[in-house]
Amino acid sequence: MYNKYNTFIKDKIKLGNNMIEVKNLKKIFKHKNSNFVAVDNISFSIAQGEAVAFIGPNGAGKSTTIKMLTGILHPTSGEISILGLSPQKHRKDVVRQIGAVFGQRSSLLPNLPLKDTLSLFGVMYGMSKEEIKERIEYLENMLDMKSFHDQPIRTLSLGQRMRVEVACALIHKPKILFLDEPSIGLDIIAKQSLREMLLYLRKEHNMTIFLTSHDVGDIESICERTIIVNHGKVVVDEPTSELHKLIEKEKHVEVRGPSLEDVLVKIYKQ
Ligand SMILES: Nc1ncnc2c1ncn2[C@@H]1O[C@H](COP(=O)(O)OP(=O)(O)O)[C@@H](O)[C@H]1O
Numbered sequence: 001m002y003n004k005y006n007t008f009i010k011d012k013i014k015l016g017n018n019m020i021e022v023k024n025l026k027k028i029f030k031h032k033n034s035n036f037v038a039v040d041n042i043s044f045s046i047a048q049g050e051a052v053a054f055i056g057p058n059g060a061g062k063s064t065t066i067k068m069l070t071g072i073l074h075p076t077s078g079e080i081s082i083l084g085l086s087p088q089k090h091r092k093d094v095v096r097q098i099g100a101v102f103g104q105r106s107s108l109l110p111n112l113p114l115k116d117t118l119s120l121f122g123v124m125y126g127m128s129k130e131e132i133k134e135r136i137e138y139l140e141n142m143l144d145m146k147s148f149h150d151q152p153i154r155t156l157s158l159g160q161r162m163r164v165e166v167a168c169a170l171i172h173k174p175k176i177l178f179l180d181e182p183s184i185g186l187d188i189i190a191k192q193s194l195r196e197m198l199l200y201l202r203k204e205h206n207m208t209i210f211l212t213s214h215d216v217g218d219i220e221s222i223c224e225r226t227i228i229v230n231h232g233k234v235v236v237d238e239p240t241s242e243l244h245k246l247i248e249k250e251k252h253v254e255v256r257g258p259s260l261e262d263v264l265v266k267i268y269k270q
């Protein structure tokens with residue numbers, strides 16, 4: 001799968017104009033007696049069709065950054081451009097062009113059946129009845145959800161529910177997909193199907209993907225570029241395949257060479 005992926009990246013992915021531009025982005029949370037800098041002057045640009053892993057240890061500032069990029073939080077300072085628009089000033093226009101999945105927090109109503117859940121999201125995005133019907137048909141096929149069309153969300157397994165979360169994020173055909181720890185708690189089969197789905201979205205729709213995950217398999221198989229944040233700062237922004245060059249050989253890893261996990265642990269601890 002990894003080899004196939006590498007070939008397909010080189011052959012099929014067309015990188016376009018910048019979809020995301022972030023300049024000197026900062027977020028300070030005001031605690032009782034002090035200020036806490038959660039995101040500390042980060043800058044990067046992401047082109048159309050790129051899949052970027054945005055990773056780092058717990059508390060590094062990943063979710064805070066994604067919330068600013070998707071317009072949920074206001075930055076303390078700095079600039080964000082999503083398709084040339086500000087997610088804060090042009091929230092409605094930006095929301096129409098992006099999808100977001102937050103693995104740690106569900107956006108679904110537990111008692112609503114799948115079909116109504118998808119319809120509700122379609123209505124929220126101002127889609128027509130016909131558009132919604134067509135899109136539900138497409139997404140249920142693509143994400144293999146036909147068998148639980150009528151089931152309330154609360155009765156679904158975690159893997160099935162995550163597919164619904166992704167479907168809701170895709171209902172309005174966004175150009176950028178933000179995923180904040182979508183594979184958390186999933187078994188290896190569900191993880192694999194999530195990865196295949198993200199690769200399909202890249203290949204078929206040239207989707208720009210911004211992914212946070214603690215799973216090195218997700219990072220290696222989906223994202224050709226990795227941005228690592230630590231203590232709110234960008235410490236690495238490299239092709240994923242080059243990351244192993246960032247650490248020196250150590251005794252315990254000499255024989256097999258460092259795994260991506262070895263490399264990340266080393267960088268996270270700095
Ligand atoms: N609403 C908030 N108020 C105060 N502090 C916050 C808030 N949200 C996040 N933080 C703090 O900002 C830091 C970064 O959090 P977060 O972006 O969620 O990290 P990550 O997603 O990388 O694990 C953490 O130390 C967290 O406690």
Ligand SMILES: [Mg+2]
Pocket residue numbers: 062063064180
């Ligand atoms: Mg987080």
